[in-house]
Amino acid sequence: MNLSAPKMTGSAPRPQIRQLDEAAINRIAAGEVVERPASAVKELVENALDSGASRITVDVADGGKTLIRVTDDGCGMAGDDLPLALSRHATSKIDGSDLLNIRSFGFRGEALPSLGAVGRLTITSRAHGHEAATITVAGGRMAPVKPAALTRGTVIELRDLFFATPARLKFLRSDRAESQAITDVIRRLAMAEPTVGFTLRDVTGGAEGRVIFRADPTGGDFFDALHARLAVVLGADFVANALKIDVERDGMRLSGYAALPTYSRGSSVQQFVFVNGRPVLDRMLLGALRVAYFDFLSRDRHPAAVLNLIVDPERVDVNVHPAKAEVRFREPEAARSLIITGLRTALSGAGHRASSTVADATLAAFRPEPASAPRIYQMDRPSQPSLSRAFAFQAPLPTPGFAEAPSARAEAPAPEPEAIHRPLGAARAQIHENYIIAQTETGLVIVDQHAAHERLVYERLKRQMAETGIPAQALLIPEIVDLSATDATCLLDHAETLARMGLVLEPFGGGAIAVRETPAILGTVNATALIHDILDELADQGDSLLVQARIEAVLSRMACHGSVRSGRQMRAEEMNALLREMEATPHSGQCNHGRPTYVELKLADIERLFGRR
Numbered sequence: 001m002n003l004s005a006p007k008m009t010g011s012a013p014r015p016q017i018r019q020l021d022e023a024a025i026n027r028i029a030a031g032e033v034v035e036r037p038a039s040a041v042k043e044l045v046e047n048a049l050d051s052g053a054s055r056i057t058v059d060v061a062d063g064g065k066t067l068i069r070v071t072d073d074g075c076g077m078a079g080d081d082l083p084l085a086l087s088r089h090a091t092s093k094i095d096g097s098d099l100l101n102i103r104s105f106g107f108r109g110e111a112l113p114s115l116g117a118v119g120r121l122t123i124t125s126r127a128h129g130h131e132a133a134t135i136t137v138a139g140g141r142m143a144p145v146k147p148a149a150l151t152r153g154t155v156i157e158l159r160d161l162f163f164a165t166p167a168r169l170k171f172l173r174s175d176r177a178e179s180q181a182i183t184d185v186i187r188r189l190a191m192a193e194p195t196v197g198f199t200l201r202d203v204t205g206g207a208e209g210r211v212i213f214r215a216d217p218t219g220g221d222f223f224d225a226l227h228a229r230l231a232v233v234l235g236a237d238f239v240a241n242a243l244k245i246d247v248e249r250d251g252m253r254l255s256g257y258a259a260l261p262t263y264s265r266g267s268s269v270q271q272f273v274f275v276n277g278r279p280v281l282d283r284m285l286l287g288a289l290r291v292a293y294f295d296f297l298s299r300d301r302h303p304a305a306v307l308n309l310i311v312d313p314e315r316v317d318v319n320v321h322p323a324k325a326e327v328r329f330r331e332p333e334a335a336r337s338l339i340i341t342g343l344r345t346a347l348s349g350a351g352h353r354a355s356s357t358v359a360d361a362t363l364a365a366f367r368p369e370p371a372s373a374p375r376i377y378q379m380d381r382p383s384q385p386s387l388s389r390a391f392a393f394q395a396p397l398p399t400p401g402f403a404e405a406p407s408a409r410a411e412a413p414a415p416e417p418e419a420i421h422r423p424l425g426a427a428r429a430q431i432h433e434n435y436i437i438a439q440t441e442t443g444l445v446i447v448d449q450h451a452a453h454e455r456l457v458y459e460r461l462k463r464q465m466a467e468t469g470i471p472a473q474a475l476l477i478p479e480i481v482d483l484s485a486t487d488a489t490c491l492l493d494h495a496e497t498l499a500r501m502g503l504v505l506e507p508f509g510g511g512a513i514a515v516r517e518t519p520a521i522l523g524t525v526n527a528t529a530l531i532h533d534i535l536d537e538l539a540d541q542g543d544s545l546l547v548q549a550r551i552e553a554v555l556s557r558m559a560c561h562g563s564v565r566s567g568r569q570m571r572a573e574e575m576n577a578l579l580r581e582m583e584a585t586p587h588s589g590q591c592n593h594g595r596p597t598y599v600e601l602k603l604a605d606i607e608r609l610f611g612r613r
Helices: 022-033 037-050 079-085 111-118 166-171 175-192 222-233 236-240 283-292 332-349 356-366 384-394 417-421 449-468 485-493 495-500 527-541 546-561 572-584 603-609
Strands: 055-061 067-072 120-126 133-138 153-159 197-202 210-215 242-249 252-259 271-275 278-280 305-310 426-431 435-439 443-448 472-482 504-507 512-519 598-602
Touching (some): 037 067, 037 153, 037 175, 055 175, 079 133, 175 278, 222 236, 222 242, 305 332, 417 426, 443 449, 449 572, 485 495
Antiparallel strands (some): 067 153, 242 252, 435 443, 443 598
């Protein structure tokens, strides 16, 4: 079967250049702007935000396929503006003189005419000092403006999306999947604008419908408002384990919240990056987030964070793609460096802190299986005299030849008096030759002695390597690796970074490169395989941490062998010394793979386990 285009012969007619009509142009533009119902919701809600709305309500039916209605209390439009709003490249956001100083969500003037070209669109709006008016456009055909009844703001109703391009309907997913995509869009915009109220309802079947998502406006400063909004969008667990991020450098500012490494996720679903409040899916920024957590998580775990990079609009280009989800930075390395250093500084400041969800999971594991009948307690907490009498009554009778019954209680040597007031408390016991039990003012701490000491040794080795550098071993005969010219150029662009890791590369003519030095700590290295793995990572992530990962894997193994082994009995002073070093060492709350090194249980939670509360 010949799938190639037919060749033009001398006798064949010459193809004629035609000017497409406005309807066809709008349908083509809609293919770029409106991919699915969630895309339409995004464009309409962003328009509502640009209008200064403080509350936005979105109603959808059948996953947005049959109805999308967006209601806002923004500035509205006058009747004379409605036909112009449905014209392509007509916008109130910019005047066209400066495309590098964009401070609004929308600016292209394509969304409304694109939606009107592929669906049945009705706009009802009222501006201050004007009467309300409405206009309808279906499949690109516009009806005249008519008077309407509306108190303020704008209501945009889109029905039968893609009825004018039915082929697009075949590519839509199930109603549930499309509804979930719309919810994700609203959640992202709700995090971008924490002072604006959002409501999303499913009105399939008519009536009032069902509220899918609701976030009321929050007050206070930016961080207070964002903190309250994240509690609604991402849950109380995230905000309880999140670190405040607020750093500024080189005219850029990074703000938001990032979770502790022990609050890692199995996928990247809780990674949200914004640029000047605009939700973006930027590979470089997400890669920088990954780099910042690189040393604290295994490669199958993902950090959770909500970050907003604030930069002068003239230093970032948002006019890259019609969907406006991609951006380009004038100084990409400055933006990347700010994210990495800002997050690492915050993580270091967290010290030995670990996620509170670890304790919740521990308590859940302690809870017994529910009995067939509820437990009945005769008393909440007996008095001390009652306890003494009960213990005396239950004590075994004295054995002949002994003055008293032998005691079953063993006490560790008395710790330093002030140790119990320290964050990790005072060591009281060691169980199973691996777990240290420490008492704090408000509860107890269980420490995995091997995992904790492994992290401490690992941090010491990293400090030593940072001070002395990574020794490189020169190859007796440089290894020549043949690559394509594109791959060689890509690799040599990162040569300086790789050299700091002990991997020294040089061009060798054409597409070949010469590997002259490799990190000494790695021993014998298959340089060709290593180079190809690095190239794969560069193509996938935009940067490569492979060499660093291998070096730190060796350091981790060295730390494992040099740390306190499981099964070793420790004296009280050794256990307390370990606790004090953990308190003084950053990142000691998690092991080298991101798992917790200790669990803290509050006394109130322990008492609740035993039905005392």
